[in-house]
Each structure stands twice: as C-alpha cells, then as structure tokens.
Amino acid sequence: xxxxxxxxxxxxxxxxxxxxxxxxxxxxxxxxxxxxxxxxxxxxxxxxxxxxxxxxxxxxxxxxxxxxxxxxxxxxxxxxxxxxxxxxxxxxxxxxxxxxxxxxxxxxxxxxxxxxxxxxxxxxxxxxxxxxxxxxxxxxxxxxxxxxxxxxxxxxxxxxxxxxxxxxxxxxxxxxxxxxxxxxxxxxxxxxxxxxxxxxxxxxxxxxxxxxxxxxxxxxxxxxxxxxxxxxxxxxxxxxxxxxxxxxxxxxxxxxxxxxxxxxxxxxxxxxxxxxxxxxxxxxxxxxxxxxxxxxxxxxxxxxxxxxxxxxxxxxxxxxxxxxxxxxxxxxxxxxxxxxxxxxxxxxxxxxxxxxxxxxxxxxxxxxx
Ligand code: PLP
Numbered sequence: 410x411x412x413x414x415x416x417x418x419x420x421x422x423x424x425x426x427x428x429x430x431x432x433x434x435x436x437x438x439x440x441x442x443x444x445x446x447x448x449x450x451x452x453x454x455x456x457x458x459x460x461x462x463x464x465x466x467x468x469x470x471x472x473x474x475x476x477x478x479x480x481x482x483x484x485x486x487x488x489x490x491x492x493x494x495x496x497x498x499x500x501x502x503x504x505x506x507x508x509x510x511x512x513x514x515x516x517x518x519x520x521x522x523x524x525x526x527x528x529x530x531x532x533x534x535x536x537x538x539x540x541x542x543x544x545x546x547x548x549x550x551x552x553x554x555x556x557x558x559x560x561x562x563x564x565x566x567x568x569x570x571x572x573x574x575x576x577x578x579x580x581x582x583x584x585x586x587x588x589x590x591x592x593x594x595x596x597x598x599x600x601x602x603x604x605x606x607x608x609x610x611x612x613x614x615x616x617x618x619x620x621x622x623x624x625x626x627x628x629x630x631x632x633x634x635x636x637x638x639x640x641x642x643x644x645x646x647x648x649x650x651x652x653x654x655x656x657x658x659x660x661x662x663x664x665x666x667x668x669x670x671x672x673x674x675x676x677x678x679x680x681x682x683x684x685x686x687x688x689x690x691x692x693x694x695x696x697x698x699x700x701x702x703x704x705x706x707x708x709x710x711x712x713x714x715x716x717x718x719x720x721x722x723x724x725x726x727x728x729x730x731x732x733x734x735x736x737x738x739x740x741x742x743x744x745x746x747x748x749x750x751x752x753x754x755x756x757x758x759x760x761x762x763x764x765x766x767x768x769x770x771x772x773x774x775x776x777x778x
Pocket of ligand 1: 480482615626
C-alpha cells in the first residue's frame with residue numbers, strides 16, 4: 410500500500426546545489442579531513458556571528474558562537490552545562506520531546522508548561538505558576554515543533570523580563586527561525602531586552618532551512634564564558650562538527666544562498682494554504698493556522714470515541730494507526746509531544762502528495778459523521 414507521509418520532520422527538497430558542490434570540493438581538498446578547532450572553523454564562526462547578528466539585530470562576536478553536530482547536540486551541551494541534578498527546566502507542552510529527555514539526561518527535572526489555551530505559546534502567567542526555587546531555565550522554541558506557533562514579540566518581551574527578574578536562563582531554540590510565514594515576526598529575546606544577553610542561549614541549525622538534516626550541523630550563541638564551557642564539553646564528546654560539512658555550509662552562513670531559503674518560504678506558504686483549504690472541510694478536525702516551521706497541529710478530540718469505518722478509536726495512537734491503515738496517511742500522534750487528542754501533520758511534502766493524502770483522509774473521515 411502506498412503511504413503518504415505527513416510525519417516528516419525535514420524538507421523533501423534537495424539542498425541548494427552550491428552547498429552540495431562545496432561539500433564535494435571539500436571532500437576533494439586534502440586539507441579538509443582533520444580535526445577542526447573544537448568550536449568550529451574560525452571562518453565559519455565568523456560568518457555565523459555575522460549572520461546571527463544580522464538576523465537577530467543583536468551584535469554577536471565569533472567568540473560567542475560555537476558550531477555543533479546539529480542543534481540537538483548544542484541543546485544537549487547547554488542542558489549539561491546549566492542544569493545540576495534536581496534543577497527544574499520549564500518546557501512547553503505540547504513540545505518537542507527531546508527537550509524533556511535532554512533535561513533528564515542532565516539530571517534535571519522537566520516541568521511542563523501547558524500552552525493549549527494560550528495559542529501554543531507560553532505566557533508569563535503560566536511560567537510563574539510553575540516556577541519554584543529550583544527553576545534554572547525555560548525553553549522557548551519559536552517557531553514551535555509540533556505546533557508551528559510563533560511567539561509574538563510582546564509575549565517574548567514579557568517572558569524575557571520575567572526570566573531576567575528571576576535569574577532564569579532562556580534556552581531559545583530557533584532551529585526553524587528562518588521558516589516563518591510572510592508577515593510574521595521572528596524576534597530574538599536579546600533584541601527585545603539587552604539585559605537578557607547574559608542569560609540567553611540561542612540554538613540554531615542549518616538542518617531545516619537548507620534541507621541538510623543528515624549533515625548534522627547546528628550552532629549555539631551565548632555569553633563567551635558559557636561558550637568556553639560548552640567548548641570544553643564538546644571537546645570531550647564529539648570533538649567538532651564534521652570538517653567537510655563545516656566547509657560546505659560556509660556559503661549558507663555567509664548569506665550566499667539566502668535565495669534558497671526564501672524559495673523554501675514561498676513553497677511552504679503555498680503548501681500551507683493548500684493544506685488549510687483541504688483541512689477546513691474535514692469532519693471532526695480543527696486547527697490554528699501555523700505561522701512557521703512546517704507543521705499543522707490538528708485537534709482531533711472530536712473523532713475519539715466514535716465509530717470510524719466500523720472501528721471505535723478512543724486514543725490518538727489508535728487513530729493514527731487507523732488513518733495509516735485505512736487512508737494510507739502517516740501522521741504523528743500528539744502523544745509524542747505530550748498532547749493526547751492531537752495529530753501533527755507535516756507539510757514538508759510536495760503538493761500532489763498533499764492533495765492525494767488529504768483526499769483519502771477526507772474519504773475515511775466522511776464515513777464517520
Ligand atoms: N529543535 C527543534 C525544535 C527540532 O524540531 C529539531 C528537529 O526536529 C531540532 C532542534 C534538531 O535540529 P538538528 O537537526 O539541527 O539537530
């Protein structure tokens with residue numbers, strides 16, 4: 410059976426040709442196969458510092474930037490460095506499961522902050538309800554996985570003021586930061602409140618914007634004293650991000666393939682409208698329009714406990730399985746993100762697959778109600 414995969418956490422597109430050529434050239438270059446500086450090639454750190462400064466509006470120096478094997482490793486090092494056993498870290502729920510697991514790996518306690526009734530973004534009121542004397546950090550992931558929600562500037566500003574007041578670190582995961590819908594602002598905490606600089610750890614990635622998830626290259630920007638600690642930890646864990654890959658992403662860091670990213674934004678905007686139009690007619694499914702990343706987070710609670718083509722499903726995993734078997738569509742159950750009653754639909758697939766998948770989803774769901 411053919412399956413339409415709405416579960417992908419990565420773009421279906423090939424990386425920009427320039428990056429593939431630079432990768433091949435680096436592989437041919439005899440000087441590109443050794444360990445690099447632990448924090449990354451100096452020219453890449455410099456280009457990244459410029460890029461982060463340009464995109465965020467906050468001046469960062471190369472000494473405040475480190476290249477890592479993906480944003481995931483950057484996050485892991487940040488939690489290891491900041492969290493002592495028993496420390497609490499506020500993580501969004503629904504949210505990407507890695508945050509909580511990495512907090513646990515560091516000996517900390519992930520404390521979920523519910524965002525269901527606040528447009529899937531955390532608010533100061535919700536954070537304050539969960540803050541204790543052990544609260545060490547808060548995770549701010551915008552645009553968010555799995556919800557596609559973008560935290561509005563005024564909400565970030567309030568969170569940042571709160572974090573500074575209570576000396577709470579801000580783990581700012583902007584891995585999807587360049588994939589926001591036209592007309593939506595993606596704001597950096599330090600641009601909104603300069604005093605937040607000494608408490609902000611910015612996490613970024615080439616994975617999503619340049620379609621190079623498998624290359625494993627991301628980065629972190631933070632106060633130089635913390636970057637020095639992260640560098641020591643990186644030295645003892647992965648040594649450095651892969652040398653040839655660091656060479657390959659230089660043109661991306663230098664802004665030479667920004668055209669690719671704006672094309673991606675255009676493609677995603679049109680797919681998003683296509684999905685939204687098709688979903689609007691689906692019985693039992695409701696959603697907020699995503700403003701970034703490439704996910705819809707579907708509220709399917711109305712479908713649970715009812716007869717669906719002869720079967721009754723009463724939980725989200727059962728529903729996902731039924732949609733896989735009956736409609737040939739793979740969606741990620743919200744339980745992976747701490748959200749029973751929701752399904753994540755990724756639109757990082759081409760338009761014809763979107764049409765095909767949603768048409769067959771509709772056929773199955775039309776039987777229901
Ligand atoms: N941060 C978020 C919110 C993600 O969803 C992902 C991947 O799905 C990552 C980070 C990981 O990115 P990378 O491939 O750079 O490790």
